[in-house]
Structure formats: C-alpha cells, structure tokens
Amino acid sequence: MNLDLPWLALGSFASGLGSLYLLAQLRAHWDKPGARWFVATIVTQTVWCFAYGAALLVFDPTVRLALEMVTWLGIIWIGFCFLSFALGYTGRTNVLESWWYRAVAVVPLAGTALVVTNPLHTAVWQGFRVVPAAGSAGAEYAVLPAGLLTIIVAMLFVSFGTLLVFDTVVSYGPLYRREALAVGLSPIPPGAAVLLWAGGVGPVPAVNLTTLLFLPHVALDLYAFVRSDMFEFHPATRRAGERAAIHDIATPVAIVDKQGRVVNLNPAAEEMFAVDKHEALTEPMNGFLAGDTIETDGGGSRVSTETGGRRREYKVRQTALRDESGTQLGYTIVFQDITDEIRRERRLEVLNRFLRHNVRNESVVIQARAELLASELDGEQADHAATIERSVTRLVESGEKARTLAEAGTGDAAPEPVVLADLAAEVVAAAREEHGGEVAVEIPDDLRLTTQSALLEILLANLVENALQHVPDAAVTVSAAVDGDDVVLTVSDNGPGVPEHELGVLERGRETDLNHGSGIGLWLVRWTATTLEGDLDFDTSDGTTATVRLPRERTAAEAA
Structure with a gap:
C-alpha cells in the first residue's frame, strides 16, 4: 500500500468530506419535499469519493477490484x-409514487447485479489490472457495451433531473435565478469526467477524475441549497398550489385553446360535462353544452348543461392564457353553478310581486275600512278599529320599505358626486312632513363624496325616520365630518335608545324565530351601509347615536 497520499486521493477524500459537510448543513431540511432523496444522492456521492480515494492507494488487485466495483455502484445509483x-x-x-417509476428502479438494480457478478461473466468490463498512474494505483480495463450503456443511462437520469430542477426553479423568476444556474451547472464537472473516463479520454486514462470534480459540484450545491435556502422556498409548494387551484377545487374549470378546443378539464368539469377528460381532449368545448355556445373572446356568459336528465345553469368567466412573452395561447374557463341562485331569484320575483301587489292592495282596503269604522264607531269599538288601522299602516310602511329594498337591487349603479348637505336637507324635509319632530342638520355645505346616491338616500332616510317614529317629541341631529379618506355621518336622537335585542340581530346578520327585529328599517340601514363599503355603529348610552363611516371616493370597480 502506498502511504504517500498522492494528490488524486487527497482530492477524492476532500470531496467526500465536502459531501459530509453538505449533509450536515441540510440536516434541518431532511423533512422537506425531495430532501430524503437528495440525502441519498449525497450519501452515494460520499461513499463513492471515499471508496475511490482508498482505491487510489491500494495496489493489491483483489482489494483494488472490490473498491472499483463500489465506484461503479456509485455511478449507477447516483443518477436514479x-x-x-x-x-x-x-x-x-x-x-415519483407511480408504479411505472418504481419499475424504473429495475434499471439500477440490474446494473448493480451486473457489476457485482462481473467476474463471472465479464459483461461490464474485462482485462482488469492495476497500474501506477500519477503516483496512484490506477486501473486499466476495457469497458464493454453493457458497461457503457449502464453509465449512459445513469448520466441521462442526472441530466433529466437537472433539467427538472433548473426549469422549475427558474420559473420562480429572479428570486432564484443565480441559484438555479448553480444547480444547473453543478452536475456538469463530474458528469463530463465520468463520460471522458468511460471513453478512455483524458490526461490519465487509468484514473477516474470524477471524484476530484465533485469538489466544485459540492461548492455549487452549498451555494444553492444552504446559502440561499432553496429547501425553505421549494417549487413543490407552488406546484401543489397550482394543482389544488384547478384540479382539487369543486368549481368546474376547463382550459381551451384559441379555437375553443379542450386542452384540459379538472375533475369537477368532467363531472359537469359527464365526460372523461381523455375523451374530451381536442374536442370543441361547445359540443358539450346543451345548445349554448361560449365565444372564446374573454367575455362572460351563461350556459346550460344537461346530465342525467337534470339541467344546470352556469355563469361563465374566461381568463386569457398567455406565455411569458405575452403571446395568447387560449383561455381558462371557470363555470359557476348558479342553478339554485336562479331558482331563488325566480321564487323571490314571484313572492315580491305577490307582496307588492296582492298584500299591498288588500292592506290598503283593510286600512281604509278600519279608518272608516274608527270614524263611525264610539268608545271601545272605535279604539279597536283605530288599533287595526295603526297596525295595517305599519304593515303598509314595511311593505314600502321592502319595495324600496327590491327596487334598489344590489347597488350596481355607478358612483356619482353627492353634496351631502343638499341630500340631507331633502331627506329631512320629507321626514318632517310625514312624521313631524325637530331635525337639525349640521353638515358643511362644501362636503362632497363620490358614492351611489340612491343607496345613501335610503340609508339616511331610514336613520332619520327611525328616530322620529320611535321617539316622542324627538330632537334629532344629522351631522357629518371628513376624517382622512372617509366621511363620518352621524344621526343622533334623545330617545331611550334602540333595544339591545334589535341591535343583536343586526350584529349577527340574521333573524331567528325567538330573536327578531320589529321591522326592516334597521335592516335597510345595515344593508345599504355594507353595500356602500361603510362601517355602521350604534351607541345607546345617551339616546341613540348611529355612526356610519363611508369612503369619500368610490370607483365604479369598487361599486361593482
């Protein structure tokens, strides 16, 4: 045994030590996606480096051959x-978890069997002999076609893996541009060395320089995976998110090319169309619809499908698909099932017509007859008639508010400039005329805001009306002031305060059988405030003070 420790052996041992250091640095990341296989790669690399470093010091043919076999196993397994x-x-x-990829493991297993049993069949190499080379124990032998094929397959594994990492990490953008370059370059030095050695090319053909060139490989991996935390922000997160965003969601999603032909369907879309994705690929999307068509122009529409005798309605939204250069490739089409929504709308339309016409008309008849009876009767009977009249009057007023709510719709009207003092003056004048009482307006004449004026009028009118209706000899004050980007509108009165159970209903946003409000006026206030993107607050410590904080400027997009 040569104990002079030549530079080739020292280089191999240095690469092995560098690999061990890389393993130690990555210990905290061993539970990250792919990390255990990376550890297996570095362990294989470490064993290869130490085994070949020892081989360069051994001139005994039997031991030298055994160590050479270990380096061959390193070549075989490092690629996989x-x-x-x-x-x-x-x-x-x-x-990685598919059956066919597990079947790929047969390739390195077969290579291992060939290498270990080579002395019996000499199918991988032949003519092995130990020769001095550059002060080390070199080895000369002829690598046969089976051996060359084993090496080429291993290097193809490495190349394909490098391309996967390089392409995926680069897709993160500039965040990991230099690190991705390091990952892409790191396998080149040892990979080139393996191929040159297998081809008998190099300054010292009897010596495999691969382990020496693992040093730059380790340095580049340390830079990419340790210094830049590439295991902290790994591409698996985004790939899983992309899969969940399309594949795992319950909303049907289809991807089509510019001609409207199906490129991909998520499982929800397969169920929606009652078709297998593989059968639908390259077929026109419109062929799966019940007589409707989708114009691939990026616009929205409504379509119907019929599956198992059941018809479903969908709202369609399209988003253009573009590559990094901006070239349009097709569209992502999202289908929102609105069947139940449409059915509810139709039921509400019928109910609304019934309430607005039948109930309102009958209530007016009852109100008129009760008023007539109250004027003609005396004593207790007159009181009963008056009670009926007041109750029906409240019912009619509630119906009018419901009508106001229905006609206001969803608040899609475009925002417009509003002089708040003028609007408040109109609302207060109408309220005084109907309910009486004193209402003071303390709003600067130049206070303007851009909002949906119809909703703001409903909001203010119901706040003022609520105070005048429920407070005898009411003293109501309407005020407003600018606070940053908001307008703070306040309506206060000197009454006993809104009952806690009614405020509780508003805070929960729903009514129950045992806990409900006395009318829909406060519901109108809450709904309009929310639609106008305002914050509503009630203070009942001294009378009732309703405070609404509204954005001073609303754009059309915000209103929509």
Whole structure:
C-alpha cells in the first residue's frame, strides 16, 4: 500500500468530506419535499469519493477490484437518486409514487447485479489490472457495451433531473435565478469526467477524475441549497398550489385553446360535462353544452348543461392564457353553478310581486275600512278599529320599505358626486312632513363624496325616520365630518335608545324565530351601509347615536 497520499486521493477524500459537510448543513431540511432523496444522492456521492480515494492507494488487485466495483455502484445509483430528488423537490410526487417509476428502479438494480457478478461473466468490463498512474494505483480495463450503456443511462437520469430542477426553479423568476444556474451547472464537472473516463479520454486514462470534480459540484450545491435556502422556498409548494387551484377545487374549470378546443378539464368539469377528460381532449368545448355556445373572446356568459336528465345553469368567466412573452395561447374557463341562485331569484320575483301587489292592495282596503269604522264607531269599538288601522299602516310602511329594498337591487349603479348637505336637507324635509319632530342638520355645505346616491338616500332616510317614529317629541341631529379618506355621518336622537335585542340581530346578520327585529328599517340601514363599503355603529348610552363611516371616493370597480 502506498502511504504517500498522492494528490488524486487527497482530492477524492476532500470531496467526500465536502459531501459530509453538505449533509450536515441540510440536516434541518431532511423533512422537506425531495430532501430524503437528495440525502441519498449525497450519501452515494460520499461513499463513492471515499471508496475511490482508498482505491487510489491500494495496489493489491483483489482489494483494488472490490473498491472499483463500489465506484461503479456509485455511478449507477447516483443518477436514479438525483432524478428521484428532482421529482420530489419540484412537486411531481405523483410521478415519483407511480408504479411505472418504481419499475424504473429495475434499471439500477440490474446494473448493480451486473457489476457485482462481473467476474463471472465479464459483461461490464474485462482485462482488469492495476497500474501506477500519477503516483496512484490506477486501473486499466476495457469497458464493454453493457458497461457503457449502464453509465449512459445513469448520466441521462442526472441530466433529466437537472433539467427538472433548473426549469422549475427558474420559473420562480429572479428570486432564484443565480441559484438555479448553480444547480444547473453543478452536475456538469463530474458528469463530463465520468463520460471522458468511460471513453478512455483524458490526461490519465487509468484514473477516474470524477471524484476530484465533485469538489466544485459540492461548492455549487452549498451555494444553492444552504446559502440561499432553496429547501425553505421549494417549487413543490407552488406546484401543489397550482394543482389544488384547478384540479382539487369543486368549481368546474376547463382550459381551451384559441379555437375553443379542450386542452384540459379538472375533475369537477368532467363531472359537469359527464365526460372523461381523455375523451374530451381536442374536442370543441361547445359540443358539450346543451345548445349554448361560449365565444372564446374573454367575455362572460351563461350556459346550460344537461346530465342525467337534470339541467344546470352556469355563469361563465374566461381568463386569457398567455406565455411569458405575452403571446395568447387560449383561455381558462371557470363555470359557476348558479342553478339554485336562479331558482331563488325566480321564487323571490314571484313572492315580491305577490307582496307588492296582492298584500299591498288588500292592506290598503283593510286600512281604509278600519279608518272608516274608527270614524263611525264610539268608545271601545272605535279604539279597536283605530288599533287595526295603526297596525295595517305599519304593515303598509314595511311593505314600502321592502319595495324600496327590491327596487334598489344590489347597488350596481355607478358612483356619482353627492353634496351631502343638499341630500340631507331633502331627506329631512320629507321626514318632517310625514312624521313631524325637530331635525337639525349640521353638515358643511362644501362636503362632497363620490358614492351611489340612491343607496345613501335610503340609508339616511331610514336613520332619520327611525328616530322620529320611535321617539316622542324627538330632537334629532344629522351631522357629518371628513376624517382622512372617509366621511363620518352621524344621526343622533334623545330617545331611550334602540333595544339591545334589535341591535343583536343586526350584529349577527340574521333573524331567528325567538330573536327578531320589529321591522326592516334597521335592516335597510345595515344593508345599504355594507353595500356602500361603510362601517355602521350604534351607541345607546345617551339616546341613540348611529355612526356610519363611508369612503369619500368610490370607483365604479369598487361599486361593482
């Protein structure tokens, strides 16, 4: 045994030590996607480096051959481990866990069997002999076609894995541009060395320089995976998110090309169309619809499908698909099931017509007859008639408010400039005429805001009306002031305050059988405030003070 420790052996040992250091640095990340396969890759690399470093010091043919076999096993397994790491790291666990990829493991297993049994059949190499080379124990032998094929397959595994990591990490943008370059370059020095050695090319053909060139490989990996935390922000997160955003959601999503032909369907879309994705690929999307068509122009529409005798209605939204250069490739089409929504709308339309016409008309008849009876009767009977009249009057007023709510719709009207003092003066004048009482307006004449004036009028009118209706000899004050980007509108009165149970209903946003409000006026206030993107607050410590904080400027997009 040569104990001079030549530089080739020292270089191999240095690469092995560097690999161990890389393993130690990555210990905290061993539970990350692909990390265990990366550890397996570095362990294989470490064993290879130490085994070959020892081989360069051994001139005994039997021991030298055994150590040479270990380096061959390193070549065989490092490619498979690195490719497995690349699949896991980039989020392709479905491939990594597939049966056919597990079948790929037969390739390195077969190579291992060939190498270990080579003395029996000499199918991988032949003519092995130990020769002095550059002060080390070199080895000369002829690598046969089976051996060359084994090496080429291993290097293809490494190359494909490198491309996966490089492409996926680069897609993160400038965040990991330099690190991705390091990952892409790191396998080149040892990979080139393996191929040159297998081809008998190099300054010292009897010596494999691969382990020496693992040093730059380790340095580049340390830069990419340790210094820049590439295991902290790994591509698997985004790939899983992309899969969940389309594949796992319950909303049907289809991807079509510019001609409207199906490129991909998520499972929800397959169920919606009652078709297998593979059968639908390249077929026109419109062929799966019940007589409707989708114009691939990026616009929205409504379509119908009929599956199992059941018809469903969908709202369609399209988003243009573009590559990084901005070239349009097709559209992502999202289908929102609005069947139940349409049915509710139709039921509400019927109910609304019934309430607005039948109930209102009958209530007016009852109100008129009760008023007539109250004027003609005396004593207790007159009181009963008056009570009926007041109750029906409240019912009619509630119906009018419901009508106001229905006619206001969803508040899609475009925002417009509003002089708040003028609007408040109109609302107060109408309220005084109907309910009486004193209302003071303390709003600067120049206070303007851009909002949906019809909703703001409903909001203010119901706040003022609520105070005048429920407070005898009411003294109501309407005021407003600018606070930053908001307008703070306040309506206060000197009454006993809104009952806690009614405020509780508003805070919960729903009514129950045992806990309900006395009318819909406060509901109108809450709904309009929310639609106008305002904050509503009630203070009942001294009378009732309703405070609404509204944005001073609303755009059309915000209103929609």
